[in-house]
Amino acid sequence: MTKPAIAQQLAANLATAYDYQLLDANYQPVTEPKLVASLAQSDVVLIGEYHGNHASHLLQMRLLAALHIYSQQQNRPLVLSMEMFTREQQTIVDDYLAGKVGEHYLINKAPAWKNYSASYRPLVEYAKQHGLPIIAANAPADVVRCIGAQGETYVDKLPLNQRRLLAEAPFMAVPNYADKFYALMVGSGHTVSERAKQSYAAQLARDNTMAEAILTARRAYPNALVVHINGSFHSAERLGTAGALLQRAPALKVRVVTPLYPDAVAEQQAKAPQQDEMYYLLKPLPPEYVDEAYKQSVFTEMFKTAKEKAKACL
Template structure:
């Protein structure tokens, strides 16, 4: 009897091991917010390595993001590693750190301070640990320069209040934290920005665009200056999608400063938020983030709270 039970038990085990359920062999794993598909400007699907190879002759690679989108941030980290594998003369440029915090960032990269000091004294974004740590730590591990490319938010907000002439009020030590010149002409980027405004106040839109392009011009100038000092390097720059998509924002301001540079865009897209059909961008298809607001009252309350930040803003000359 014991032998019979043993043989039966062995047979059952054998059956479990050799007869997997149909669901484990045929069901496709559904995509998550971490997943993405890379496509060339012509629509061909690409691997990360193929993308890195296609970008090998670019001087600057602008990688857009929807802030806090897991798939976009995962692509950034993997692309940084793939670009480095192809060319170790690589620098990382970031919207998320400002020029005045470059010394703090350098201290972290050189092992002089810890990460929590970087986060606090460097005014790291709230999602630094989840989204930007992989990039900065890769740079730290491989001794890559990281460019704190952006203009300080307080100065940019004052430009939004008073217009581009506000920069003339800054002392010399602070004026260098913003690009020497701003691109204020009526280019396609300005048209796109103005179309996104809904308040119907042209003068206010002019001031707000001056603030917007303060970011783009400063990031562009930071990268152009870096390549002047390091002409054998490639830069990968991460920034919000609006700044990078279709070459209208930061890219156009880079090329106005040095038309000889090759600038390439890598842009996240969804079915509801594509790039233009003739855009030269490499595209990263991702699942859309959930809606931030559904009830209009909740959205208005949130924007009202954001607007109150300017109540405590102190600009020079007030």
């Protein structure tokens, strides 16, 4: 059977927006118990998502619960780490887990992401119910935005209390990551602008900060299995946060679970295999825009808003 035919056959199993098909490192179907047993032997598992895709969020919840049960059998602690909360929000997250504040306070005062209730509430509530720590792993959004506007030198302007919210080495290079980032931003073969370099610096600040947060959690909870939730770009091909983690601790057993749309399977198979990366197929989201004029109006407003926010940078 040809690769496109295999992809079509696998895609036939995706009947609803909640359905997914698990694949092993060789893109062959794998059962959930077998995948969990494999992931449970790791030190860190990064589960990538396509933000807002219901299948991603359902899989994350099921894997977290299954890995927690498996870890209990191994007498190992489990820690949940999340891109969706930033370091300065850790106290609010901890207070919520301890029952000191309610969900409305968490959502509004953190603040949580707009899709928190539908996408991340199940993870947080499971952690709260079972006494699992949650690591608010990401770099502060305002600082990342300003790095994107001014570049790496922005960090030098930060007061100590804000500088501590970033990784000690926020711009540590991740091999092959820049090429992937710039290919997405400006296309292959195009000149990389200064603005694109600043955006990459902002991306590195996120990835290095999340990697450092995961390592800090591993020190705080010895022998723990850390399950980290992030957007797929932060961990696919063991780059991004996964790469930054391995740069700091090469001996760690790091596994990655990466989403794919069916029409991307053949392209992915053409790349060098990653034996520590597993995959799951899911249905694509509806197209965000059909009307080009409306799309441009939305983007214009977004850029205007971002420009206004950038004025607040030091």
